[in-house]
Amino acid sequence: MTRLSTAAPYYAPYRPPHADAFHTVLADRSFCLAGSQTCPDLGSGPGTIAVPLSRRVGHVYAVGPRGRHARRGRATGHRAGRSA
Numbered sequence: 001m002t003r004l005s006t007a008a009p010y011y012a013p014y015r016p017p018h019a020d021a022f023h024t025v026l027a028d029r030s031f032c033l034a035g036s037q038t039c040p041d042l043g044s045g046p047g048t049i050a051v052p053l054s055r056r057v058g059h060v061y062a063v064g065p066r067g068r069h070a071r072r073g074r075a076t077g078h079r080a081g082r083s084a
Contacts, residue, residue, distance in 0.1 A: 011046055011069070018048065027056040047073030054082045 027033040036058045041050040044062035046069045054060045054077070062073055077083065 009068070009072075011072075015048065018052065020052075023049075023052050023056060026053065033057050044073055045069045047076045051077050051080050051082055054080075 033039070033056055035056065038059045038061065039053060039057050041053065041060055041062045044050045044064045047062055050060045050062035050073065064070055
């Protein structure tokens with residue numbers, strides 16, 4: 001077990017969310033996303049980028065090496081009305 005593998009319960013609840021402007025820059029200015037693309041989020045952790053980004057694209061593949069973070073990411077997505 002590594003130091004990061006025990007961080008999952010504490011990471012998302014205590015980390016401030018990214019501002020909407022961050023996702024706007026990603027979607028509109030950086031990648032010109034029009035709502036139908038499929039995007040990867042590599043090293044997605046608990047979904048702090050993947051879940052908000054999923055509102056702006058057709059599908060997000062959130063990939064990460066930690067099972068606990070992935071479970072939290074799925075739960076975050078479900079709470080936000082996004083499927084995992």
